[in-house]
């Protein structure tokens with residue numbers, strides 16, 4: 001079957017785990033304190049900043065307002081320094097167990113792996129962050145099941161640019177139509193769709209309400225109360241998105 005599912009490509013931040021509020025955001029603030037800066041990104045400030053993908057890019061965006069008189073090269077040097085520190089704080093937080101998988105994620109990863117379908121990652125975050133998540137949130141063994149792990153280091157441009165998805169498709173050596181992406185944000189959805197990949201959105205508190213036009217399905221998560229995905233006959237309880245759902249949705253996408 002030319003259109004059958006051959007690979008499932010996961011975004012990381014906000015999709016595999018809710019990393020932003022208690023992870024990246026906290027780490028940015030720790031980096032600001034290290035540098036003697038009074039900047040603090042509370043949850044309300046951080047939400048809109050998430051529209052800018054990439055931690056370094058997010059810092060530069062903020063600094064354009066916070067330090068308007070600084071020449072660009074000095075802002076870039078400070079952004080690099082802050083981002084290095086932020087990454088090291090983030091890794092410490094992950095090591096301390098601050099970040100957990102979103103419900104239903106590990107179950108789906110295992111089901112897809114056991115079915116012999118390729119797993120992949122397409123993220124704008126730093127590679128070390130992805131590896132640490134698997135190692136310290138448990139399930140380091142799952143890393144072996146990933147045929148491609150595309151991270152910030154593999155694409156100069158961040159989502160919504162499709163660069164990271166193109167990289168992952170090339171590594172997988174598969175056509176976009178035989179893959180399915182899972183994303184949590186509009187920027188991620190646009191990136192995957194621009195690479196031609198059918199995409200399921202599992203939104204979170206930061207991305208709820210974004211425009212997900214073009215998604216194959218828009219869900220509150222991979223494990224949801226009630227029966228929004230229609231695979232348990234309407235019974236109330238916890239329902240997990242499984243491989244059968246993904247296959248069904250993908251075949252719908254191909255008409």
Ligand code: XBP
Nearest residue numbers: 012013024053054055123124125126
């Ligand atoms: C989300 C991002 C990242 C993180 C911070 O990536 O935009 O920038 O917020 O990580 P995705 P870095 O949803 O694609 O996983 O500071 O390492 O960029």
Ligand code: MG
Nearest residue numbers: 011013014184
């Ligand atoms: Mg994301």
